[in-house]
Each structure stands twice: as structure tokens, then as C-alpha cells.
Amino acid sequence: MYGDRGNIICLKKRCEWRGISLLIEEIKKPEDARKTGCDLFMIGGGSDREQSIATTRLDPLVKEIKSWIEDGVSALTICGGYQFLGDYYEMKNGEKLKGMGILPFYTKAGVNRLMTNLLVESEQFGNVVGFENHGGKTYHNYATLGKVINGYGNNEESGEEGLHYHHLIGTYLHGPILPKNPRIADYLIEKAYERKTGRMLEPLNDEIENKTNQTVWERFRHSKRTKYTNEA
Numbered sequence: 001m002y003g004d005r006g007n008i009i010c011l012k013k014r015c016e017w018r019g020i021s022l023l024i025e026e027i028k029k030p031e032d033a034r035k036t037g038c039d040l041f042m043i044g045g046g047s048d049r050e051q052s053i054a055t056t057r058l059d060p061l062v063k064e065i066k067s068w069i070e071d072g073v074s075a076l077t078i079c080g081g082y083q084f085l086g087d088y089y090e091m092k093n094g095e096k097l098k099g100m101g102i103l104p105f106y107t108k109a110g111v112n113r114l115m116t117n118l119l120v121e122s123e124q125f126g127n128v129v130g131f132e133n134h135g136g137k138t139y140h141n142y143a144t145l146g147k148v149i150n151g152y153g154n155n156e157e158s159g160e161e162g163l164h165y166h167h168l169i170g171t172y173l174h175g176p177i178l179p180k181n182p183r184i185a186d187y188l189i190e191k192a193y194e195r196k197t198g199r200m201l202e203p204l205n206d207e208i209e210n211k212t213n214q215t216v217w218e219r220f221r222h223s224k225r226t227k228y229t230n231e232a
């Protein structure tokens with residue numbers, strides 16, 4: 001959901017443009033992942049219902065996913081995929097979805113659905129743009145992607161968005177996030193490529209991507225946060 005699959009297309013193209021062939025595997029069952037291992041993985045978002053199914057399906061993979069992250073594998077986990085790295089996600093109806101418990105944090109749904117254009121000022125990745133659409137509010141003490149300029153991010157209190165641990169990025173940014181934020185895309189590819197080959201990644205000409213990012217940033221950087229109720 002939410003177009004997160006577009007991140008895979010972006011990663012594939014940014015590798016192809018460098019002559020790097022990227023083998024992409026869609027993991028439908030844990031044994032698929034166990035067989036191949038990986039240099040980079042992405043878990044996208046989903047509604048609460050899908051999330052509860054995915055949480056159960058991913059349970060047998062927790063040990064592998066934790067070791068990949070600790071071993072410096074690049075990872076992009078988005079919204080629901082970000083939430084279930086933690087211990088639990090308490091949905092609006094009070095039901096607690098068990099997370100993978102890979103990092104000690106939690107998510108709790110609030111009254112309002114947090115749905116708006118999300119702009120983040122990141123020391124490492126510059127101006128980061130996208131949109132967010134989540135009920136869950138996430139609380140942790142890890143490094144974040146940066147400061148929220150418009151929107152909500154992790155929750156309505158901290159003014160911060162995302163999580164950054166080793167080469168794992170957790171984020172509420174849909175969009176998909178990577179095409180309009182090439183520095184994040186290349187961070188994930190660079191860490192995977194260096195870890196696998198020991199070679200440096202060649203830069204790309206990101207003129208179009210940066211212009212797109214700037215256009216979105218300028219369009220929303222002065223807009224007020226908008227708060228929607230779930231009824232909207």
C-alpha cells in the first residue's frame with residue numbers, strides 16, 4: 001500500500017544507472033528470505049489489518065532480520081514496517097499487535113490519524129519530503145532522520161521523524177520516499193555496495209531529483225499542520 005513499492009523501482013534504476021545488477025526477491029514466506037539472505041531489504045506499510053497478518057508471517061524471520069541489521073545490512077522500513085521493528089503497536093481499538101522486538105520501542109495509536117505532507121530537515125540527508133498517513137505514534141530514543149518542519153513524524157510531541165540505527169532507516173515517509181530523496185536512496189545502496197564489494201559508489205547526476213525535492217519542499221514548507229480525525 002501507499003506506493004512504497006516505488007522504492008524498489010528507484011533502487012533498481014539507481015543501481016542499473018551504475019551498471020550494478022540488483023536481484024530483487026519478493027518475500028512471501030520466511031523460508032524464501034532464509035535461503036538467500038540479503039544486502040538490502042525493504043518492508044513497506046499497510047493498514048492495521050494487513051499489519052497483523054504480516055506480523056505473524058514475519059515472526060519466524062525475527063532472528064535473521066535482527067542479525068542482518070546488527071551486521072550492517074541496509075534496510076528501509078516504512079510506517080507499518082517501521083512500527084513492527086519495535087515491541088508492539090497498540091491499535092486504536094486497544095488491541096496490541098506484537099512487534100518483532102528487534103529494537104526496544106513501541107507505537108500507540110492516538111485519536112487523530114496523522115495524514116499530511118511531511119517535510120523533515122535532516123543533517124545527514126538534507127531536506128527530506130514525502131507524505132504520512134498513520135494512526136500509530138512511535139516513541140523511541142534512537143537517532144532520528146531529523147526535525148519535522150511540516151507534518152507530525154514519529155508522534156505529535158517530539159517534533160522528530162524516523163529512526164536511524166546502523167544502516168537501518170525507519171520512517172513514516174511514503175511518497176515513495178526514495179525517488180524524491182536521492183541522498184537516502186544512495187545511502188542505502190552505498191552501504192550495501194561497500195559492504196559487499198569494498199568499492200566506493202559512483203555518484204549520479206541528480207539534477208531532476210533535486211529539483212523535484214526542492215519544488216515539493218517550497219510548496220509545503222510554510223503550510224500549517226493539518227489534523228484529521230479518523231472520520232475524515
Ligand code: GLN
Binds near residue numbers: 047048081135136
Ligand atoms: N497501520 C499503521 C498505522 O495506521 C501503519 C499505516 C501505514 O503503514 N501507512 O499507523
